[in-house]
Amino acid sequence: xxxxxxxxxxxxxxxxxxxxxxxxxxxxxxxxxxxxxxxxxxxxxxxxxxxxxxxxxxxxxxxxxxxxxxxxxxxxxxxxxxxxxxxxxxxxxxxxxxxxxxxxxxxxxxxxxxxxxxxxxxxxxxxxxxxxxxxxxxxxxxxxxxxxxxxxxxxxxxxxxxxxxxxxxxxxxxxxxxxxxxxxxxxxxxxxxxxxxxxxxxxxxxxxxxxxxxxxxxxxxxxxxxxxxxxxxxxxxxxxxxxxxxxxxxxxxxxxxxxxxxxxxxxxxxxxxxxxxxxxxxxxxxxxxxxxxxxxxxxxxxxxxxxxxxxxxxxxxxxxxxxxxxxxxxxxxxxxxxxxxxxxxxxxxxxxxxxxxxxxxxxxxxxxxxxxxxxxxxxxxxxxxxxxxxxxxxxxxxxxxxxxxxxxxxxxxxxxxxxxxxxxxxxxxxxxxxxxxxxxxxxxxxxxxxxxxxxxxxxxxxxxxxxxxxxxxxxxxxxxxxxxxxxxxxxxxxxxxxxxxxxxxxxxxxxxxxxxxxxxxxxxxxxxxxxxxxxxxxxxxxxxxxxxxxxxxxxxxxxxxxxxxxxxxxxxxxxxxxxxxxxxxxxxxxxxxxxxxxxxxxxxxxxxxxxxxxxxxxxxxxxxxxxxxxxxxxxxxxxxxxxxxxxxxxxxxxxxxxxxxxxxxxxxxxxxxxxxxxxxxxxxxxxxxxxxxxxxxxxxxxxxxxxxxxxxxxxxxxxxxxxxxxxxxxxxxxxxxxxxxxxxxxxxxxxxxxxxxxxxxxxxxxxxxxxxxxxxxxxxxxxxxxxxxxxxxxxxxxxxxxxxxxxxxxxxxxxxxxxxxxxxxxxxx
Amino acid sequence: xxxxxxxxxxxxxxxxxxxxxxxxxxxxxxxxxxxxxxxxxxxxxxxxxxxxxxxxxxxxxxxxxxxxxxxxxxxxxxxxxxxxxxxxxxxxxxxxxxxxxxxxxxxxxxxxxxxxxxxxxxxxxxxxxxxxxxxxxxxxxxxxxxxxxxxxxxxxxxxxxxxxxxxxx
Numbered sequence: 002x003x004x005x006x007x008x009x010x011x012x013x014x015x016x017x018x019x020x021x022x023x024x025x026x027x028x029x030x031x032x033x034x035x036x037x038x039x040x041x042x043x044x045x046x047x048x049x050x051x052x053x054x055x056x057x058x059x060x061x062x063x064x065x066x067x068x069x070x071x072x073x074x075x076x077x078x079x080x081x082x083x084x085x086x087x088x089x090x091x092x093x094x095x096x097x098x099x100x101x102x103x104x105x106x107x108x109x110x111x112x113x114x115x116x117x118x119x120x121x122x123x124x125x126x127x128x129x130x131x132x133x134x135x136x137x138x139x140x141x142x143x144x145x146x147x148x149x150x151x152x153x154x155x156x157x158x159x160x161x162x163x164x165x166x167x168x169x170x171x172x173x174x175x176x177x178x179x180x181x182x183x184x185x186x187x188x189x190x191x192x193x194x195x196x197x198x199x200x201x202x203x204x205x206x207x208x209x210x211x212x213x214x215x216x217x218x219x220x221x222x223x224x225x226x227x228x229x230x231x232x233x234x235x236x237x238x239x240x241x242x243x244x245x246x247x248x249x250x251x252x253x254x255x256x257x258x259x260x261x262x263x264x265x266x267x268x269x270x271x272x273x274x275x276x277x278x279x280x281x282x283x284x285x286x287x288x289x290x291x292x293x294x295x296x297x298x299x300x301x302x303x304x305x306x307x308x309x310x311x312x313x314x315x316x317x318x319x320x321x322x323x324x325x326x327x328x329x330x331x332x333x334x335x336x337x338x339x340x341x342x343x344x345x346x347x348x349x350x351x352x353x354x355x356x357x358x359x360x361x362x363x364x365x366x367x368x369x370x371x372x373x374x375x376x377x378x379x380x381x382x383x384x385x386x387x388x389x390x391x392x393x394x395x396x397x398x399x400x401x402x403x404x405x406x407x408x409x410x411x412x413x414x415x416x417x418x419x420x421x422x423x424x425x426x427x428x429x430x431x432x433x434x435x436x437x438x439x440x441x442x443x444x445x446x447x448x449x450x451x452x453x454x455x456x457x458x459x460x461x462x463x464x465x466x467x468x469x470x471x472x473x474x475x476x477x478x479x480x481x482x483x484x485x486x487x488x489x490x491x492x493x494x495x496x497x498x499x500x501x502x503x504x505x506x507x508x509x510x511x512x513x514x515x516x517x518x519x520x521x522x523x524x525x526x527x528x529x530x531x532x533x534x535x536x537x538x539x540x541x542x543x544x545x546x547x548x549x550x551x552x553x554x555x556x557x558x559x560x561x562x563x564x565x566x567x568x569x570x571x572x573x574x575x576x577x578x579x580x581x582x583x584x585x586x587x588x589x590x591x592x593x594x595x596x597x598x599x600x601x602x603x604x605x606x607x608x609x610x611x612x613x614x615x616x617x618x619x620x621x622x623x624x625x626x627x628x629x630x631x632x633x634x635x636x637x638x639x640x641x642x643x644x645x646x647x648x649x650x651x652x653x654x655x656x657x658x659x660x661x662x663x664x665x666x667x668x669x670x671x672x673x674x675x676x677x678x679x680x681x682x683x684x685x686x687x688x689x690x691x692x693x694x695x696x697x698x699x700x701x702x703x704x705x706x707x708x709x710x711x712x713x714x715x716x717x718x719x720x721x722x723x724x725x726x727x728x729x730x731x732x733x734x735x736x737x738x739x740x741x742x743x744x745x746x747x748x749x750x751x752x753x754x755x756x757x758x759x760x761x762x763x764x765x766x767x768x769x770x771x772x773x774x775x776x777x778x779x780x781x782x783x784x785x786x787x788x789x790x791x792x793x794x795x796x797x798x799x800x801x802x803x804x805x806x807x808x809x810x811x812x813x814x815x816x817x818x819x820x821x822x823x824x825x826x827x828x829x830x
Numbered sequence: 831x832x833x834x835x836x837x838x839x840x841x842x843x844x845x846x847x848x849x850x851x852x853x854x855x856x857x858x859x860x861x862x863x864x865x866x867x868x869x870x871x872x873x874x875x876x877x878x879x880x881x882x883x884x885x886x887x888x889x890x891x892x893x894x895x896x897x898x899x900x901x902x903x904x905x906x907x908x909x910x911x912x913x914x915x916x917x918x919x920x921x922x923x924x925x926x927x928x929x930x931x932x933x934x935x936x937x938x939x940x941x942x943x944x945x946x947x948x949x950x951x952x953x954x955x956x957x958x959x960x961x962x963x964x965x966x967x968x969x970x971x972x973x974x975x976x977x978x979x980x981x982x983x984x985x986x987x988x989x990x991x992x993x994x995x996x997x998x999x
Contacts, residue, residue, distance in 0.1 A: 155894075165892025170901040179901075181893040182879065420890055796887070 005072035020063035020074055021049055031076050032085065032114055034092075034199050035151035036064040039255050040160055046151055047088050048114065051076045060084055082118065089120045092149050094127045096200065103147070105201030107214035111149060112200075132177060137185030139754035140206055140264050141195055145177050148202040154178060154194035161257065163398040163421065164188050178202075189739060190755050191391065192263040196247035196256065207264060207750060208244040212236070219246055220649035221703055223636050224262040225320055225629035226742040228542035229254075229370075229390045230638020231262050232703075235630055235649045242269045242630050242649060251703075253370055259391035260740050264751025268628065269653070271748050273612055275625035276654030286613075286623060291655065294622050295662075299669045301605050302337060305578045306670060310338035314567040314576045317344050317555060318583030319544035320745065321659050322634025322646065324682040326546065326553045328663035329582060336670030340561025341576065344550050345543065346590045347564035348820065349508045352540050353551040356518025360526070362713030364551040365692070367525075368501055368537030369640035369707055374400045376535035378407040378497035380490075382434060382504045382513070382521070384416025384426070388739045389505040390541050390639065394418065397503075407497065409490055411437055413734055414804060415797045427490060428799050430481035431732045432512055432822040436721035437480050437487065438520040439471040444491035445527050447472070451495075452529025460716030464523060467718035476721075495528050499535030507543035508589045508743070509736040509807040512822030520719035532712060541639050544743060545629075549637035552692055552708075564590065571599035578605045582659055583626065585744045587615035588813045591820030592785060609659055612748055615810050627658040633679050634660065635701065637708065643696065644705030727825040731767065731803050733783065734823060735814050738806035747808060759809040761790040761828070764798035771828055781805070783817040783826045803828065848873040849881040853888050863891060863899060867906060876907040912947045912954035914992045916940075918980075919969045921960035927967040933957055935985040952997065953989075 003016045005023060012027040019042060024031050034046035044065035051063045054073035060081060063074075075081070092111060100106045135143035155167035155178060166188040170179035180186055195203045217236040224231045232252035236244040245263050249256045278294035279286040305313035310333075317329045333339045344350060353364045361367050373379065373396045387394035394417070400406040401421045408424040413431040418424060429437055445451050446465060455461060473484035480487070494500050502521050506513050521538055522531075530536040542548045550556075557563050562570055568586075570576030572595070579600070586596045600606060600619045608620040617623045630649040637643045652658070660679060668675035676682050683698040692708045700706075740746070740756040747753060761781055763773060773779055775794045780787055781803075790805065790812055798804055803826070805814045818824045852869035856862040866889065870881050877900055886893040900906040918936060920929045937943055940953055947954040961969050966978030970985075972992060977984065 159892070159895075165894050168892070168894040168898030170898050172902050179894070179897070181882075181897050183897075422890070 003068045003070050005068050005070070005074065007074040008076050014068055016068070018068050020051060020053075020061075020066050020068055020072070023068050024051075024063060024074070024076060029076055031063050032117070033064060034110055034114070034149060035153060037153055037157070037197055038249065039257070040153065040156045043152055043156065046149070048085055050081055050084050052078055052081060085114075086118050086120055089115055089118055090123050090125060093120065093123055094125050095130055096149060097129050097146055099147075103201040104204045104209055104214070105198070109201060110199035130177075135185050138187065138190065138206075140190045140260075140751055141186055141192060142204050142206045142209065143186060144202055144204075145179075146202075147200050148178055149200055150176065150178070151199055152178070153197040153199065154203055157193045157197050158188070160402065161395050161399060162189065162191055162193050163402070163417065167194065189391075190260045190264065190751070191258065192260065193257055196258070196263070205244060205264070207267065208236075211243045212238045217243065217246070218649075220630075220647055221251070222629065222646045222649060223545065223638075223644045224258065225545045225636075225646075226261040226265060226746060227390050228544055228547045228639045229392045230545065230636060230640075230642050230644055231258055231392050232256075232644065233258060233262055235266070237630075237649045240650045242266050254392050254395065257392055257395055260755060261742055261746050261749065261752055262392070265746050265749030266630075267750040268611065268745060268748035269630045269650070271612075273748060274653050275611065275613060275617075275623065275656065278625060278655070279613075279620075279623040281621045286618070286620070291657070294624060295665060298607050298622055298624075299666060301578055301607075302666065302670055305339075306337045311341075312576055313337050313339050313578040313580075314341035314562060314570060315339075315343075315580040315582070316564060316567065316584045316586060317342065317550075317581075318743075319344050319350070319542070319547040319550040319555075320583055320629075320743070321546060322632070322679070323546065323549040323553060323637060323643070323686060324634045324679050325582075325659040325663060326550055326555050327682055327686050328660065328667055328676075330553055330555055332663055332667045332670065336667050340557050340559040341567055341570070342561065343556050343564040343567060344584065345547065345564075346508055346586070346820075347556070348511050348514050349506055349543055350547060350551055350556060351514040352504065352506050352518035353542065353548070354556050355515040356522065357538075357540060359515075359717045360519050360522030360715060361531075362715070363692075363710055365548060365641050365708065365710050366538055366540045366639065367531050367710055367712050368539050370396065370539070370642070371640075372501050372535050372537060372539070373397060373503075374404060374406070376400070376406055376499045376501040378409065378494060378500040380494055380500060380502045381408065381410045381418060382412070382438075382502065382517070383510075383736075384410055384412045384414060384418045385510070385736050386503050386505045386541060387417050389507055389543060389737045389742075391739060393503075393539075393541065393639070397421075407493065409493060411490070413802060414799065425490075427482055427486060430479065430724075431734045431802055432724035433476075433480040433721070434512060435516050435520045435719055436471060436476045437482070438517065438524055439468055439719065439721060440473045440476045440480070440487050441491040441494065442520070442524050442527055443468040443471045444473060444488050445495050445524070448488075448492070450492065451527045454529050455527045458526055458714050458716055460718070464716040464718050467720075471721075494524070499533065500528070500530050501536055502538045503541065504538060505541040505543075506547070507737060511591065511735075511820050516719040516722065519717045523716055523719065526714050526716060531714070539639060543737075545638065546636040548639060548641060549635070549643075552637055552690055553686070568596060568599040571603040574602070576603060578607075579603045580607045580609070581616055581620075582609040582663075585610075585614045585616045587619070588744050588810045588815065589807060591815055591818060593813055593815040594786065595819075596815075609662055611656070611745075614744070624662055625654060625656040626662065627652045627656045631656065632658040632660060635683060635698070641692070641708035641710060642705050643693070643701060643708060645698065645701050645703070722822070724823050730825040730827050731801055732823045733761075733781070733803050733805060733818065733826045735805055735807050735818055738808065741806065741808040744808055744810065747810065759790055759806060759812050759814060760793045762793040762795060762798055762804040763828070764800055764802070765794060765796065766800045767798070767803070768792070768794040771830070773828070773830060777830060779828050779830055781817060781826050781828050783824050785819050786816045788812050788814070788817050844874075844878050844880045846880060846884055849884050850888075853885065857888070863889065863896065867896070867900065871906060875911050876909055879908075910947065910951055912952050913997055914952060914972050914995075915954045915956065916988075917956045917958045917961065917971045919959075919961045919967070920957045921964070923964035924968040929968040929980075931982060932968050932970065932980050932985060935982050936989075939985060939989050952993065
């Protein structure tokens with residue numbers, strides 16, 4: 002620690018702190034334009050000049066100067082104020098004073114500092130820049146005339162996003178922030194650059210001219226797309242969510258968001274939202290009152306209850322709050338006497354609810370997000386972890402680039418993570434993850450690299466026996482990797498002092514289920530890499546509350562029907578009533594034909610949703626539900642963070658929250674009084690779900706809480722499924738596109754601008770062999786059907802493997818994929 | 831993975847074999863971007879766009895950053911250059927000896943301005959600050975040949991001379 006004096010205040014800070022950090026610790030504000038706490042110090046803008054007595058009163062930048070013992074710093078003297086005024090005058094020489102029409106006004110660092118330093122006159126005169134404004138993309142408007150060359154956009158895109166869209170180009174007075182070949186911006190559109198731009202040079206187009214910054218009501222919430230659990234601030238005016246507002250003090254991610262989080266909010270106020278309940282009359286869905294709809298639903302459910310509860314089932318999305326999921330479970334368990342409930346098609350949560358449950362004795366990941374940057378080696382299963390959870394991808398980027406964490410990837414395709422420095426990617430044949438992970442474990446045993454604790458864990462001998470079949474030499478050919486490569490990877494993992502495994506889950510990843518979760522668990526247990534900082538496994542639940550749905554037991558726990566059995570039950574008539582809350586099985590569950598037939602067959606289908614989805618269109622009663630912005634509650638994200646969402650706007654139309662709908666149904670079916678509010682349900686969760694013990698909604702505050710996890714380890718041998726290979730065909734693997742999450746992002750304008758429709762991605766060799774070019778429409782044919790999709794050609798896919806994202810309703814990939822890890826297809830023009 | 835092997839890179843209209851050869855040469859050298867770009871310019875006469883994408887992919891550097899480097903240094907050219915590079919000194923000594931008229935005459939006769947190339951890719955014209963031979967002012971150079979004590983008349987002769995020369999190497 003170093004002691005120094007800043008403006009007569011004594012402060013003690015770590016020795017790697019800068020003067021700026023030290024001043025901040027002492028509560029002294031130093032003005033900045035180019036500095037950002039997330040980025041490496043830059044020292045470009047010269048606003049943070051301070052005087053240091055030991056340097057003979059010279060003015061030096063606070064943001065780049067490290068502290069030294071006994072340093073005496075002055076942050077505000079007449080000379081410093083004069084210097085800062087000069088900096089502002091020089092910036093305003095080129096910066097246009099178009100504040101009345103600039104969206105950044107009110108949230109503009111330059112404007113605020115100009116005001117603070119009272120720069121009302123300029124001693125200099127010059128012409129303004131005449132750069133062309135980039136209107137080419139629908140999300141980010143680039144007006145380089147307003148740019149003050151702080152470089153934050155280029156730095157964040159490089160250091161954190163690792164996309165590198167921007168650079169300083171040209172020299173001297175002609176220098177400006179540009180893109181490759183000074184063309185239009187064409188990137189991931191995460192909007193990180195917009196969030197850090199200190200002026201209005203980069204602005205969000207969907208928000209342009211929507212509201213003045215100071216007129217917005219700012220409501221803290223949590224993103225409702227993927228499982229990362231990014232905190233965000235909604236900008237609200239006149240009962241509408243108009244934008245997301247960057248707050249660098251929110252969450253582990255310091256306010257960073259991805260495309261969906263930043264630009265995908267429009268689904269909240271979409272004009273496609275359902276306004277009233279609908280009831281099917283004479284075969285057509287017609288508007289109805291809530292009373293009529295709820296009376297009908299309650300009567301049908303009462304009937305189902307009286308029939309014993311076996312013939313009623315529920316599918317619920319892991320996007321609902323914990324409190325809503327709790328009520329959903331209660332409705333079935335206590336209200337209807339049924340255990341036929343499930344979510345995420347059953348398989349997308351199996352890694353947690355079956356895999357982790359058996360191996361670790363808990364349904365949660367035995368690691369937290371903070372372990373990513375605390376590790377020495379990250380083993381990522383599929384580069385898709387970046388696509389499914391982009392902000393966790395930023396954490397990986399930061400860890401690898403800034404902390405020099407080793408990165409090993411086993412994947413059926415290449416991807417953005419594979420481009421990180423020192424990343425070693427093992428591209429294996431699709432569907433072979435379990436065999437490969439087992440082979441790693443076998444090497445660890447064969448080379449005696451296991452931890453001393455391993456032999457004491459239940460099931461060790463059985464595992465040892467089972468792994469004997471998985472010697473690298475045995476699996477190398479089926480995995481498509483060298484035996485030596487497998488051995489090297491196993492050694493790297495075993496020898497790293499701290500290592501963390503990351504496994505994305507989701508409806509697009511049917512292979513990432515129980516067996517893979519357990520094979521991975523075995524690997525961590527063998528090497529003693531669990532239960533310590535920087536170690537363990539992060540099972541990345543797909544949806545914002547996937548972890549909560551697992552915690553609350555929203556799946557059959559007493560022998561009831563799972564998602565697949567529910568579909569079978571609907572088809573064979575054993576399930577007569579089905580409630581679907583927020584799920585869209587027609588698009589996202591495997592084998593669309595079968596799902597559609599099941600939903601057509603079921604006698605009474607109730608759908609609660611925001612939109613008239615493909616599933617809702619088949620319902621007998623549709624109940625309009627609320628989005629995350631219209632309700633309060635909690636979500637539990639990856640790494641077990643329980644966080645609050647707050648109501649930002651009144652319900653759209655006549656919509657009611659799933660909480661209100663379910664609360665009423667539970668009361669009417671159990672005959673008990675409804676819960677008073679969300680807090681009452683949360684209190685009951687805290688009282689009945691052990692992991693949530695002791696929590697209260699009020700105490701969660703803005704930051705939330707990390708749930709404790711205790712593990713009871715056990716080795717459970719995980720058998721690798723045999724993937725039948727069909728020669729002459731291509732292996733289709735499904736998954737997530739970077740811009741989408743589930744099927745809800747289709748109603749956000751932002752994601753749809755960037756990625757409006759499904760596609761099939763091919764490697765260059767396959768594309769050449771089929772004479773398919775980027776943008777061609779191709780026919781993809783599997784055993785269960787055929788689809789027309791646009792082709793995308795790139796370097797990601799290895800020969801013989803093609804990829805298609807699953808989010809889209811039209812030409813949905815589940816029309817040709819029936820839930821196998823690999824679907825064999827042929828492609829023709 | 832950080833350095834992609836050559837065969838994964840697409841080939842467009844431009845023959846990338848030369849660029850691949852240059853990259854192979856410097857692949858393991860730390861800080862290899864500058865020599866690679868210089869080598870590519872040596873081979874093609876300028877830095878064609880497909881080679882930038884190639885360098886980006888093989889050296890794992892963002893294309894935008896490569897573009898930043900290329901536009902920072904005056905030595906790099908992003909457009910094809912003429913077979914014959916005419917450089918006229920406009921330094922102090924040459925300026926006093928009438929370099930501005932020499933420059934104007936070249937502009938008139940070639941129909942191009944500073945740092946521009948004729949459509950037939952025969953001539954590129956550049957004003958330069960000093961060629962280091964002030965005793966011969968006003969001075970012009972065409973590729974490696976020097977022309978001292980330039981006059982307006984000599985401008986015409988030089989253009990006529992180089993217009994006759996073959997375009998092939």
